[in-house]
Amino acid sequence: MLRPIEHRTTRSFGETLEAVLSAIATAGMTVFTVIDHADAATKNGLSMPPTRVVIYGNPRGGTPVMVGTPLAALDLPLRILVRELPGNRSAIAFRALAEDFEALGVKAEAAARFDEIQRSIADAVCGACPTRTEE
Template identity: 55%
Template structure:
């Protein structure tokens, strides 16, 4: 899912990290692709991936379908294009049955999706 943020790139990144940690989840990493590109003399628009999750929500998924660990922790991409921030993430529905995950367990992922959508809109 790709959504346009109502906030600047930097504010979108900050708001998402604050919202994620505010709901008791962990931000495991923040990957700044623009900085990585600059380190090798390349330029690109602001592009950051936030890697986040919750062992409480994710562990039952990995117990039910061990290969689902490839999908965890979750990720959300924030990028800027022509001065507008966009947020992209995998919808919970896209994980149904993936790696043998039983359909009802995708409900564990839905709250994060709603949190992201609600955080980037005024």
């Protein structure tokens, strides 16, 4: 079962989003798209705090895994949630994929790389931010 891992930060939403985008670029990855849930809500007469999902990756890393294990494409490219919290704070979250990828047949070393990448992005953004894992 995919486990969400959330890191809370004292940064504002905008600062956190910029830090995420910068960390992804520094890691040599591509941002494929950013889904703005709050904007979609507003366009439909609803409201929610700023909430974006950044979809990113590197085809050189993901493509061989998807070719060898097509069902891995359900969770690739990688994604990270950036959301605003009360008090001008924010949080980032991602899902740990290694265990589920291994269950699909992805070799353990290759599966672990996806979690390592996500952790490195979170570390670049948050450093020693508090972490909470939702089960």
